[in-house]
Amino acid sequence: MRRINCDLLLITAAQAVLAAEPSRPRGVGPEHAKFYKSPDVFTCISNPSIILSHSQINDDYCDCPDGSDEPGTSACSYLSDLSPTYASDLSSDNASRSIALPGFYCKNKGHQPSYVPFLSVNDGVCDYDLCCDGSDEWAQVGGLKCENRCNEIGKAWRKQDEQRKKSLGAAGQKRKQLVAEAGRLRKQVEDRIQSLETEIQGAVLKVKSLETALADAERQERGKVIRSTGKGSKIGTLIQMAKDRIEELRESLVEVRQQRDTASARLTELEGLLSTFKAEYNPNFNDEGVKRAVRSWEDYVARDKPAIGDAAHDRDLDEISKPDSETGVIQWSDWEEGEENDVDVLYKIEEYLPVAVRGWVDQKLRDLRILLIENGILAASTDSGSESKTVADARDALKAAQDSENSLRNELTSHKDDLNNDYGVNDVFRALKGQCISKASGEYNYELCWLDRTTQKSKKGGSHTGMGNFVRIDSVTVDDDLPPDGKGLGSGMRVALRYENGQHCWNGPNRSTLVVLACAEQDEIWKITEEEKCVYRMEVGTPAVCEVPGNGKGKEGGAKDEL
Numbered sequence: 280m281r282r283i284n285c286d287l288l289l290i291t292a293a294q295a296v297l298a299a300e301p302s303r304p305r306g307v308g309p310e311h312a313k314f315y316k317s318p319d320v321f322t323c324i325s326n327p328s329i330i331l332s333h334s335q336i337n338d339d340y341c342d343c344p345d346g347s348d349e350p351g352t353s354a355c356s357y358l359s360d361l362s363p364t365y366a367s368d369l370s371s372d373n374a375s376r377s378i379a380l381p382g383f384y385c386k387n388k389g390h391q392p393s394y395v396p397f398l399s400v401n402d403g404v405c406d407y408d409l410c411c412d413g414s415d416e417w418a419q420v421g422g423l424k425c426e427n428r429c430n431e432i433g434k435a436w437r438k439q440d441e442q443r444k445k446s447l448g449a450a451g452q453k454r455k456q457l458v459a460e461a462g463r464l465r466k467q468v469e470d471r472i473q474s475l476e477t478e479i480q481g482a483v484l485k486v487k488s489l490e491t492a493l494a495d496a497e498r499q500e501r502g503k504v505i506r507s508t509g510k511g512s513k514i515g516t517l518i519q520m521a522k523d524r525i526e527e528l529r530e531s532l533v534e535v536r537q538q539r540d541t542a543s544a545r546l547t548e549l550e551g552l553l554s555t556f557k558a559e560y561n562p563n564f565n566d567e568g569v570k571r572a573v574r575s576w577e578d579y580v581a582r583d584k585p586a587i588g589d590a591a592h593d594r595d596l597d598e599i600s601k602p603d604s605e606t607g608v609i610q611w612s613d614w615e616e617g618e619e620n621d622v623d624v625l626y627k628i629e630e631y632l633p634v635a636v637r638g639w640v641d642q643k644l645r646d647l648r649i650l651l652i653e654n655g656i657l658a659a660s661t662d663s664g665s666e667s668k669t670v671a672d673a674r675d676a677l678k679a680a681q682d683s684e685n686s687l688r689n690e691l692t693s694h695k696d697d698l699n700n701d702y703g704v705n706d707v708f709r710a711l712k713g714q715c716i717s718k719a720s721g722e723y724n725y726e727l728c729w730l731d732r733t734t735q736k737s738k739k740g741g742s743h744t745g746m747g748n749f750v751r752i753d754s755v756t757v758d759d760d761l762p763p764d765g766k767g768l769g770s771g772m773r774v775a776l777r778y779e780n781g782q783h784c785w786n787g788p789n790r791s792t793l794v795v796l797a798c799a800e801q802d803e804i805w806k807i808t809e810e811e812k813c814v815y816r817m818e819v820g821t822p823a824v825c826e827v828p829g830n831g832k833g834k835e836g837g838a839k840d841e842l
Contacts (some may be wrong), residue, residue: 304336305417308384308394314347316347323347324379346397351417356397385410388434407432443765450800452653453822460710461702468694475691482684489677496673498649500666529602536596701752702730703774707823708752711802716819718804725807727817733778734791746815747778747792755795766805766820768797774824784813792817798825 286636303312314324321336323329323343330492335342337351346355358378382394387410395409401418405425409415411432413425560569632640702709711729718725723735726743733746758770774796781790792815799820806818 295298304350305414306337306380306383306400308381308392311350311380321348325377338603343379346379347379349397350380351383351404352399353397353400356400358397383410385412385414387411387429387433389429390436393707402813428795437702441762446800447798447825450798450822450825454707454825457707457823458705459709461706461708464709465698468697472691472694472698475687475694479684479687479691482680486677486684489673489680493670493673493677496667496670499645500670520813526602529599532596532599703752703823711821711823714802716802716804716834718807720807725804725817727794727804727819730776733781733794733815733817744790745782746790747781750777750779753777757795766799768795768818773797781813787812788814790815794819796821796824798822 291476303309304315307315307727311324315321315336317333319333321331323331323345324347325345326343329343331342331348336348339352339354341355341358342348343355346358352825355378378397383395383400384392384394388391390411391426393409395415399406399409400415402422402622403416403423405413405423406415407413407428410425411429412427416423416425434790487539540569557573557576560573574770591827677831704710708730713728713731715726715728715731717727719738722738724738725746726734726736728734729747732748735746736743753775754772756771757768757773759768761769776794778792778794779789781792783789790813794817796819800822801820802822803820804817805820808816810816
């Protein structure tokens, strides 16, 4: 019995405490409840000098300049930035008339609490997207009764939120994979740089070795004793020129004779045709053109014709046309045997020496000749032909080695520049570089290639139009509402990619694109807009920016709970 009495006392005490705690006025959120604790009076939040009675709260009359006395009505909705300005407002103190409360507070039990703009309170519309419990239409204007849908809306939201969290987890895993791939690619570049530096050292040594080999080959070539071919003297050169000239004239004679014979045959044929025409034409036919042609032919026949040639003349031409080797008129071989020069005598002396001594003498003569040439005592030998195969091969080998060294140095510079480029946090965009995603929007197909370019192409055909080339990674501040599917930017700082210097726009600037990124499970273009003429903006989702500070989508949370 004593136990029951104790329980009754506790219950009674609890009820007393609850009765003593004043309830919040309609429309007041928990963060502003402290201003409404007094059961007797109310002090305007932004104007503490104005004190009202508790009965003036939510009496549908705006007593406080900041509207804090009407948290549950639309009486002070004209203070909202969305409301029109009245003439009476222009004479008032604007500083004291800024609204103190964020809106009408909806508890939304079973879902997420939120605020509704004062303009929407008792406006005859059920705003279930913000106030799912229907408490914003408490006056039931026009008989409207907004039922409480928070349970079903909250259930759907929690299901969608669970899906978002799962998608966020998958996006985080994909970003880890991208970071790992970016690290692997960076390691490849670093390893290649080390390999190139080693290869360049070897290439430098090879070039130096081939430069020495070429210099030795050219030195040996300058000292080489060249034996005359019998055509190096002036008389030999003159004989060769005369021989070549006579051969050229002989070939021309043969060609001209062939042309003469062809022309003679054609002339005979034409004369036969005209003779037949004269014999067979009708003189009674009154055609002045025909008669004139006949008279011209008769005049042509009456004239003396020069002799084209006879058999004796042709025999003479046949004899002249024969090569000298057949006629024997000129024995060129007798004239081409030149006199022995000093080099020929030298070679003849070597013929009488033993083989071992001959090699020693030849090398000593070469060394002596090179020494005399290098000291300017003896002129270097000149050969009318091209350089020797040994020198040509040495020069080609050196050229190939120098080209290979330059190629290695260019590749090394390119890789070093690549390591210094900005690829974002953790080098994550290195794993995406060069990959492309696309989206059809309106009359065009748009394409984004990571850290490369953006393009558009008409669906009707034609070539791609460059919308910009990648310049740098940047950041921008956005303030957008997040759609239910999570495919939006939200609010806060976002990673952005700037693409500039695209194809020139007619009567405008070069095209450019600002690509604003937000966390998503897949790489996807969400939205394309043209903010100014030929200045584009893409909203893109990618796991590359997930878990990066400042890349959350929501207005209240960070990246981890805002996919």
